[in-house]
Amino acid sequence: xxxxxxxxxxxxxxxxxxxxxxxxxxxxxxxxxxxxxxxxxxxxxxxxxxxxxxxxxxxxxxxxxxxxxxxxxxxxxxxxxxxxxxxxxxxxxxxxxxxxxxxxxxxxxxxxxxxxxxxxxxxxxxxxxxxxxxxxxxxxxxxxxxxxxxxxxxxxxxxxxxxxxxxxxxxxxxxxxxxxxxxxxxxxxxxxxxxxxxxxxxxxxxxxxxxxxxxxxxxxxxxxxxxxxxxxxxxxxxxxxxxxxxxxxxxxxxxxxxxxxxxxxxxxxxxxxxxxxxxxxxxxxxxxxxxxxxxxxxxxxxxxxxxxxxxxxxxxxxxxxxxxxxxxxxxxxxxxxxxxxxxxxxxxxxxxxxxxxxxxxxxxxxxxxxxxxxxxxxxxxxxxxxxxxxxxxxxxxxxxxxxxxxxxxxxxxxx
Numbered sequence: 001x002x003x004x005x006x007x008x009x010x011x012x013x014x015x016x017x018x019x020x021x022x023x024x025x026x027x028x029x030x031x032x033x034x035x036x037x038x039x040x041x042x043x044x045x046x047x048x049x050x051x052x053x054x055x056x057x058x059x060x061x062x063x064x065x066x067x068x069x070x071x072x073x074x075x076x077x078x079x080x081x082x083x084x085x086x087x088x089x090x091x092x093x094x095x096x097x098x099x100x101x102x103x104x105x106x107x108x109x110x111x112x113x114x115x116x117x118x119x120x121x122x123x124x125x126x127x128x129x130x131x132x133x134x135x136x137x138x139x140x141x142x143x144x145x146x147x148x149x150x151x152x153x154x155x156x157x158x159x160x161x162x163x164x165x166x167x168x169x170x171x172x173x174x175x176x177x178x179x180x181x182x183x184x185x186x187x188x189x190x191x192x193x194x195x196x197x198x199x200x201x202x203x204x205x206x207x208x209x210x211x212x213x214x215x216x217x218x219x220x221x222x223x224x225x226x227x228x229x230x231x232x233x234x235x236x237x238x239x240x241x242x243x244x245x246x247x248x249x250x251x252x253x254x255x256x257x258x259x260x261x262x263x264x265x266x267x268x269x270x271x272x273x274x275x276x277x278x279x280x281x282x283x284x285x286x287x288x289x290x291x292x293x294x295x296x297x298x299x300x301x302x303x304x305x306x307x308x309x310x311x312x313x314x315x316x317x318x319x320x321x322x323x324x325x326x327x328x329x330x331x332x333x334x335x336x337x338x339x340x341x342x343x344x345x346x347x348x349x350x351x352x353x354x355x356x357x358x359x360x361x362x363x364x365x366x367x368x369x370x371x372x373x374x375x376x377x378x379x380x381x382x383x384x385x386x387x388x389x390x391x392x393x394x395x396x397x398x399x400x401x402x403x404x405x406x407x408x409x410x411x412x413x414x415x
Contacts (some may be wrong), residue, residue, distance in 0.1 A: 005125040006063035007409070010039030013071040013388045018359050019375045024287075024319040027352040034390070040074070042380045049376050071388035075355060076374050077146030077381030077407065079362035080336050082273050082294055084151050084184075084327035085136035086129060088166050089120025091329045096303030098303065101349035105228075109223035113153070114188055117328050121154035126163050126170075131173035133179075136326070136334070141177040141412055144402040145336055145385035148177050148322070149366055151222060153184030157192075158208050161185045165217040176407045181364050182250065183212060186223035186238060198231055201238040209245055212227055220270075221365075224252040232263040239267050248367055254278045255299070265289040271365040273323065275308045276300060283309060287316035292365040295357070297343040298331030310347040321365045331335065337411045338398025351394055380409035 015038035020033060039053035041060060048155055049056065057065070094112040098104075107113055121129065133150065150171075152164035166180055172179035185204045193200050212218055221236050221242040229252075230238075239249050248270050253260025255274035261282045264272035271293035272286060286293045295308035313320050321344060326334035333339065340354050349357075361373030371379045383402040385393050393400055405412040 005043055005072070006048065006058060006060060007042040007066055007221065008039055008056055008063040009042065009066045010037075010068060011055070012038045012040070012053070012068060012384070014038070014390050015040070015050065015074045015374060016076075016355065016390055017375050018076050018373045021352070021360070022357055023361060023364055025317045026350075027329065027356055028350050028351050032352050034171070037267050037358060038074070038381070040374065040382065041389055042409045045379060047374060047376055047378050048382045057083060057385055061327070068384075070386070072384040072403065073387050073390045073393065074374065074382050074384050075363055075390070075393070076359040076372050077379075077405070078144045078336055078339075079147040079368075079372055080145045080324050080326070080358075080359045081149045081271065081321055081362040081365040082141065082151075082296060082325055082333075083140075083149055083401065084153065084324035084325070085140070085148065085334070086133040086150050086152065086171070087117055087121050087154050087328050088124040088129065088132065088354065089117060089328060091116060091137040091332070094329055095302070115190045115191055117154045117155050118190065121164070121330040122160050126167055129163065129167040130170045130174075130187050133167055134174050135178060136373040137171060137175045137177045141175065141405060141407070143254040143306060143335065143337065144405055146177055146383075146405065146407045147180065147363065147368070147371060149180045149182055150330075151184040151220070152181045153187035156185065156187060156190035158203070161208060162211060162217070166215075166295040169217055176412050177409070178407075180220070180246070180368075182209070182220040182222050183218050184224070186235065188224060188229045197234050201230070201234065205238055206239045209242065209247070213245065219246075219248055220250060221247045222250045222252060225263055226252070226255055227257055232259045232293075236263060236267070239263075239269075243267070250365070254282055258282055270367055271321065274299065275313075276306050278309055283312050283318070286313060286379070287318035292319045292321050292361065294323050294362075295343060296325035296331065297321055297339040298325045298333050301342065302330040302332065303340065307343055307346050310343060310349060314349070314353060318414075319361055319364065320353070320357050322363060323352065335398050339408055341394045341397040351391060354394060380406060382406050
């Protein structure tokens with residue numbers, strides 16, 4: 001190895017590896033592995049070794065030294081496993097109407113809701129939609145989110161869903177963040193489709209899925225299982241076709257009514273997301289399964305509804321991830337660390353449970369095992385917060401932002 005092959009960063013006041021923690025179940029802060037006065041040895045895009053700064057300097061004198069002045073806490077780069085950051089327009093009117101007492105259904109009937117965003121997204125060119133997605137991804141990256149799942153679902157036609165997924169692909173090539181695309185063509189039956197729900201799903205699965213494979217636009221299929229969208233009975237054949245073609249599946253589940261999480265568990269979905277309406281039955285099913293439960297506190301804040309029963313899911317042995325649900329309708333904040341901090345307050349989550357939920361457990365919801373921890377062999381994705389105590393990060397409820405964001409071994413210049 002030569003000097004140019006290696007970079008050694010430190011000293012870091014506290015390095016939280018998030019290593020040696022289980023994927024499922026409750027966690028306490030005594031389980032955290034914390035290395036004080038630590039160094040991170042980077043080779044290319046990956047972590048080669050972690051340890052004491054002084055020891056690593058002695059062991060690797062050929063490494064390029066990146067010396068830090070001041071106190072810093074390092075955690076793995078955050079993973080947001082559920083977003084809708086590819087969209088057009090705004091739904092500020094919806095938000096104001098909800099706060100004034102209008103219901104979701106009343107707003108939709110008045111021309112708001114998902115269809116409003118569909119109309120505004122369809123009006124954008126591919127280039128404009130790509131640029132908007134890059135802007136949102138870079139903001140997320142500057143706040144420490146190094147891997148971002150991005151859904152389609154505001155196109156709701158063959159051509160417009162392809163436009164969205166191509167925009168996500170193009171955006172991914174123009175940002176340092178890793179974008180993981182998901183096809184959510186089954187967000188709702190479009191108002192301009194004259195057939196039934198099953199007929200729309202048949203159209204998508206028979207005509208869109210092959211193009212997704214041919215153009216390598218996504219490996220993931222999502223659907224909204226809800227009374228206002230698709231029933232478990234309608235969506236099951238659609239998901240089975242997706243799985244037969246090699247796609248992973250994830251489910252918008254139990255947001256307002258139950259049924260979605262049971263479908264997710266029965267089909268072996270990677271994740272079941274939302275879960276605000278989940279009861280004891282649903283919690284038990286999720287806890288016994290390999291499906292990751294994904295809490296979306298941003299949607300609870302935006303809609304003024306209950307939070308995902310995160311504490312119960314963890315206590316029963318489930319795997320819990322936390323994502324932002326950043327979207328123009330119900331979750332416009334798009335601030336993962338702030339939302340996770342607030343969820344922790346209401347659901348009484350330990351700091352370790354929160355950090356696990358926005359790092360390696362969120363990565364598992366995306367089927368990724370090469371990130372979410374700072375340890376040898378993992379991607380060198382990590383963020384540095386200006387503090388000497390890791391507990392300060394959640395204590396400030398989103399106001400403390402990272403000083404540095406490292407993605408695949410390079411310091412990001414976004415921010």
